[in-house]
Amino acid sequence: MRDGDIHGDIVIVGAGAAGLSLAYRLCAQPWDAPSPQVTLVDAPPGPLRPPERTWCYWEPPGGEFDEVLTASWERLRVRGPDGETVQGQPAGLRYKMLRSGDFEAFVARRTGRCPGFRQVAAAVHTVTDAPGGAEVRGTGPAGEPVVLRARWAFDSRPPRPLPPARTTLLQHFRGWFIRTPLPRFDPAVADLMDFRTPQPPRGLSFGYVLPSGPCEALVEYTEFSPAVLDDTGYDRALTHYARQVLGLDRFEVTAVEQGVIPMTDARFPRRTGAAVFRIGTAGGATRPSTGYTFATVQRQSRAAAEAWRRGRPPVPPRPHRPRARAMDAVLLRALAAGRVDGAAFFTGLFRQVPMERLLRFLDGRTRAAEDFAIGLRTPVPAMLRTVAELPWLRRHTPAPVEAV
Incomplete structure (x- = not known):
């Protein structure tokens, strides 16, 4: 694209959960006027583009993405360190598993019917205000400069570095997609922790088992701790969990996923310029105590698209x-300081509080009364x-977080 290209109403930087969701919402609006001019900027193939990921969330059955779910569960289970089992069926809710590739294809079918939508491959360097709106600068797949200008820009790139915080832990994990020769999983139950x-x-660690059939499941090892493991550490932990804890003597690993999610009490700005907004993890969508992000991203993108439709700043x-x-x-600090036993803490909550x-x-x-009772x-x-x-702790900039 030529330097100075004007590209309409909205530029979205990043085609992860947040960027795709906002593109979907903008193209799904019941427009009474011509559809918005939306550009979605994705990283070119290569190291900047993340591998396929799994997103999980809970909501009532019949959700708008149900047709592309990998699996969903009505019954959820938590196991304590001593093997104590807490199982529940949260009324009106299902735990849902969605693969990023399936979600991307779903969104592409919607945006493909939106005449004002286009997608651009570029490694983005800056997203800034410009006269009359915002400007996105980057480099295309062949090294050519890319400059896009629009009335508004939404940036979903993870911030580098993270904002100052009093406490920062990392939720880091590796998961194996496992296939067994004989039925070893109950596809009706998901093991949350x-x-x-x-x-x-x-911090704490736990296993995570999401069966998609009697012989297939995503089996993950997860830690909340100050630093990530190396490859040997993750494989050792997963091998121990699969063989010694789950008792899987024979299995095939068909795929691997891994990641790291900052769990921090930092304040993430939702707006970094007059026409530039942050969304997704970059905009604070990740819940600091759990790492869940997808459901909050849907609320963010739905509200921003509705504001745009009504002619308000989105x-x-x-x-x-x-x-x-x-x-x-409070929870993050108590975990980081070693004041609470994380495994006992979460097991106790699931034992004492109705799962729904x-x-x-x-x-x-x-509501506030429910929060107090849970506290x-x-x-x-x-x-x-x-x-x-x-109140007496100073905020400091955490060390850079690199994907594992």
């Missing part, structure tokens, strides 16, 4: 309520000590 794993000195809404962010900050209410809490949808089910002295400590 299995704490029968060796626990790190700071500012993404606050991803999480102040009360939820405050409670997450706890899932609404983790999604930031509970009483936590180690109150340790949490109160942390509440008293937080």
Whole structure:
């Protein structure tokens, strides 16, 4: 594209969950006027483009993406370090698993019918304000300069570095897509957290099992801790979990996924210029206490698209309520300081709180009275000590987080 190309109404940088969702919402609006001119900028094939990922979330059955789900479950299970099993069937909710490739194809079918939509491959360097709107500068697949200008720009690239925070842990994981010769999984139940794993000195670890059939499942090892593992560490942990904990003597690994998600009480700006917004993890959509992002991304993108349709500045809404962010900050600090046993903490919550209410809490949808009641089910002295400590802690810029 020539330097200075004007490209309409909206430029979206990044074709991950946030960028794809916003493109989908903009092209799905019931337009009474000509459709918006939307450009989605994706990284060229190569190291900047992430491999296929899995996104999970909970919502009622009959959701708009149900046709492309890999699997979903009505029953959920948590296992304590001693093997204690807590199982529930949250009323009106299903836990859903969606592969990024399937979601991308779904969105492409929608955007392909939107006459004002186009997709551009470029490694983006800057997203800034410009006269009359925003400007995106990058480099195309052949090394050519790419300059796009629009009324608004949405940037979903992970911030480098992360904003200053009092506490930052990393949720890092590796998962194996496993196939067994004989039925070994219950496809009706998803294991959200299995704490029968060796626990790190700071933080927590757990297994995660999402069966898509009696002989197939995504089996993950996850840690919340200050630093990632190396390849040997992840493979050792997964081998132990699959063979010693799950008792899988024979299996084939058909695919691998891994990642790292910052869990931080940093304040992520939703707006970085008069015409530039942040969305997704870059805009604070990741829930600090759990790492879940996809459902919040849907709320962000739906609200931004609706604001655009009504002729208002499409500012993404606050991803999480102040009360939820405050409670997450306390939990993160208590985990990082070693004041609470993470495995016992989460097992106890699932044991004592109805699962439907706890899932609404983790999604930031509970009322203040419900939050208070859930808080009483936590180690109150340790949490109160942390509440008293937080105002005195300085925020600092965390070390750079590199994908594993």
